[in-house]
Amino acid sequence: MYRLSIVRFLINGRSSPCTAVIPSTSLELAHFLHLSSSSLLPQSLPSSKAPEEERLPPLQWRTQLLRCMLPSSLPLPLPFRGSHYLPTAPPSFSFFGVSRPAYRPFSSLRISGSRTTGRSTISGGSLRVVCEKVVGIDLGTTNSAVAAMEGGKPTIVTNAEGQRTTPSVVAYTKNGERLVGQIAKRQAVVNPENTFFSVKRFIGRKMAEVDDESKQVSYRVVRDENGNVKLECPAIGKQFAAEEISAQVLRKLVDDASKFLNYKVTKAVVTVPAYFNDSQRTATKDAGRIAGLEVLQIINEPTAASLAYGFEKKNNETILVFDLGGGTFDVSVLEVGDGVFEVLSTSGDTHLGGDDFDKRIVDWLAANFKKDEGIDLLKDKQALQRLIETAEKAKMELSSLTQANISLPFITATADGPKHIETTLTRAKFEELCSNLLDRLRTPVENSLRDAKLSFEDLDEVILVGGSTRIPAVQELVQKLTGKDPNVTVNPDEVVALGAAVQAGVLAGDVSDIVLFRCYSPFLGLETLGGVMTKIIPRNTTLPTSKSEVFSTAADEQTSVEINVLQGEREFVRDNKSLGSFRLDGIPPAPRGIPQIEVKFDIDANGILSVAAVDKGTGKKQDITITGASTLPMDEVERMVKEAEEFAKEDKEKREAIDTKNQAESVVYQTEKQLKDLGNKVPTAVKEKVESKLEELKNAISGESTQTMKDAMAALSQEVMQLGQWSYDQAGASDTESASTEPSEPSPSPSGQSREGGDVIDADFTANLD
Incomplete structure (x- = not known):
């Protein structure tokens, strides 16, 4: 399953051989660059205090990849690991004294080990290659899509209804029948309390976090005994977790893909908004598991979009992905070129999306109706659902027209008779209603470029993702901010699924020329005296990574410390999310400030966080591994x-x-x-x-x-x-009888006349039996 190779690195004119475990198929060297951070160095090369000329080179250097076809042998440990530095010259490979037998596929590879640079260590993750079909899924707030690699290119999979996207809607009828997709969306108006949409806004979150979102839907959102979100379904007398509803959408996508590909699909790469926290990411994986799907990897939606855009592109470009979906808004800055995709920064707003633009129209219609008729339509579930659907249609019309006519007959009724809505919404009025939402789009764009240490002039392309980017005011805002016309060569509704399919192809072994360097978006830290969050891992750190800090006790004679691991952007503990906690006991009594406690954060390539605390005086150690704080037991x-x-x-x-x-x-x-x-x-x-x-x-x-x-x-x-x-x-008997009867003279015609020759005469004869 592995090949042992003697690899000779030529660095600054000097060769340095070392052994390495390499998978048995040809892989780009970049896979190893990905697995072991941003570099490969021989064991003998010092990495601490590296001179300026030996530090990490630009993306253009890393795109000079060498394909290695290595001979088979027994596996040995990889004796080196990535560090913060790379030599100026790219390494070249020389193989000697070994034969080249036949190559064979492999199922998985895990490289272990570490290399320390000062007080910072880069730790590796795993690259998994599966020899079967893996699909890419864009699990969206409003619509979802699935794609797969076909003929070397990512291809959208059409669903059972022949459509390229599937509404992320699930409904239950009064007789308990479950509906998913377009058929569920069509009956939403007559069954609003049992039709679940925009569920992505609730996945992996507590009820206290979604008070505003819960008021925008026609179904009941309730709290369970643990404070988690539950969605109530009166039709079958049951409460669902958001993960269960999302699982039903995933199940339909996978079933449709299995029929389309003529292959039972069990594995997928699923996308999430870049600013989803650990709980939301884990909840998404839980949804996949509930659907009977193995989620091999979770990747960010803007990153997936860049994979689709940059697939087969050779030029090096710096791109900004502007992703305004149904429920979330993300911005990512990436460097793309020759198969290497590096995420430089990510920013976003998980409380801003196309649904919020729809809600402005809903509120405007409801307010006008209440002013004219004195009736609050927002309290009528069926009327609210009609308003939501009409608002979405009006928003879409205003992307190509300057005004939209809104007609809602029989929206409600009073003792005086039925009531109707007949009005016109202009594009100018719509932009006025959404002005503060448009302003909120600016900050994440500016933050993302600041974190990447770039200016707008450094951008080569701006990619628009998500259906709401079709709003003219949004496109105008992007153009004014960046000074560039947005790239419209990709379909904003499909590009995320296509990119997920590219990454799925990498994992399945169908794509070998793509390497993705991901980053960890939010800050990570721990709680210190006064309820303050002390930040350890900066925002947008490239994975894998590790960092440690030394702390001390806060009181005299303190013999234990509580390590509370936090995630977030705010300064105080109460405003951030706790990922987990553990206690380090057995600290010798001493005055405050004397004990030395080193806390180390380590994140691997899959985003799995490990935190360890060591008392330097006694060597006692305690640690915790956080794979994702799921809201579900x-x-x-x-x-x-x-x-x-x-x-x-x-x-x-x-x-x-x-x-x-x-x-x-x-x-x-x-x-x-x-x-x-x-x-x-x-x-x-x-x-x-x-x-x-x-x-x-x-x-x-x-x-x-x-x-x-x-x-x-x-x-x-x-x-x-x-x-x-x-x-x-x-019929056979009739043919036989007809063939054996040969008249000696022509038969009379119906008119009593005779016909000469062998012509066939069609006629009806009536016999009188009286």
């Missing part, structure tokens, strides 16, 4: 997985019942038509048998048993075959 996730499997089985049975019923009704129609066409020509015995079985099938259709319908269809088919055989025999 593991046993509840397991319950949801089993429930989803039961639902999948139930859905399959319901689908089979519907298909069988449709087939049975078709058989009934065709049989009745055949009997009618044959009329009295059919022998009574044969006809009675067919009609008997036909009646049995009609009764089976009226019942509820799928198997009974199948049995009745089979029985009827046997009799219909007998009927068909009789028809065939009769």
Whole structure:
């Protein structure tokens, strides 16, 4: 599964051999650059206090990648690891004394080890390659899409309805039937309390965080005993976690992809907004697990968009991805070129999206109606749902028109009769209603460029992602901010899914020339005296990374310390998110400030955070690994997985019942038509048998048993075959009789005249039997 190679690095004219474990297929050297931070150095090369000329070179250097085809042998540990520095000259490889046997595929590779640079250590992660089809999924707030690598290019997978995107909507009817996608969206107006949309805004969050969002939907959002968000479904008397609803959307996407690709899909790369925190990312993975899907990787939506844009591009470019989706807003700055994608910075607002623009129209319509009629439509669930749908349509119309006509007949009724809404919304008025939302788009753009230490003049391209970027005022804002016309060569609704498919292709081994350097967006730190957050890992740090700080006790004779790990941008603990905590005991009593406690943060390439605290005096150590603070307990996730499997089985049975019923009704129609066409020509015995079985099938259709319908269809088919055989025999007998009867003279015509020659005469004869 691995190949041992002697690799000779030529650095500044000197060669330095070292051994390395390499996977058994050819990989770009950049994969190793990704796994072991931003460099590969031989073990003997010092990395601390590296001179200026040996520090990390620009992206243009790292794009000079060498493809290595290495011979097979036994695996050995990799004796070196990445550091903060790279030599000025790119390393070249020389293989000696080894043969080159046949190559074979590999399933996974994990490189372990570390290399320290001063007080900072870069730790590696894992690269997993799976030899099967992996899809990329854009799990959106409003719409979702799935894509896969086909013929070496990312391709959007059409759903069962033939559409390229699927509404992220799930509904339950009063008889308990579950609807997903377009069919669920179509019935939302008549079933608002049981139709769930914009669920992405609630995933992985506590009820206290979503008070405003919960007022914008037509279904009830409630709090469970742990303060988590639950979505109430009166139709079946159940409360759902947001992860369960998202899982149902994922399940449909994967089922449609399996049919499209003619391959059962079980693995995927799923995208999330760049500013999703650990809880939201873990909740998204939980949703995949509930759907029976193995989520191999979670990547940021702007990063995915850049992968789609930069796929097969060779020129080095600095791009800004402006992603305004249905529920979130993200901005990322990346360097792209020759297969290398490096995220320089990320910023965003998880409380700003296209839904907020829709809500301004909803509030405007409701306020005007209340002013004119004295009725608050926001308290009427059905009316609210109609307003939401109308607002979305009006917003879309205003992207190409200067005004939108809004007509909502019978929006409600009073004792005086039905009430209607008939009005016109101009683009100018819409932009006025959304002016402060447009202002909020500026800050993340400016922050992202500041964090990347770039100016607007350094940008080569601006990529727009998300349907709401079609709003003219948004495009105008981007143009004014950046001084560049936005790139419109990519479809904003599909580009994220296409990029996710590219990364899925990397993991599946279908794509070998792409390397992604990701960064960790928010600050990480811990709680210190006075409820202050002391920041350890800066925002937008490239992964993998590690950093440590030394702290001391806050009181005399203190023998233990509580390490509270925090994530966020604010200065105080109360305003940030706690990821976990642990206690270090056994500290020798001493005056405050004397004990030396080193706390080390370590994040691997997959974003898994490990925090360790060591008392330097005694060597005692305690640590914690944070893979994501899920809002759902593991046993509840397991319950949801089993429930989803039961639902999948139930859905399959319901689908089979519907298909069988449709087939049975078709058989009934065709049989009745055949009997009618044959009329009295059919022998009574044969006809009675067919009609008997036909009646049995009609009764089976009226019942509820799928198997009974199948049995009745089979029985009827046997009799219909007998009927068909009789028809065939009769036709054969007629042909034989006609062939054996040769008249010696022409037959008379219907008019009593004779015809000469061998022409065929078509005529009807009527015999009077009276």
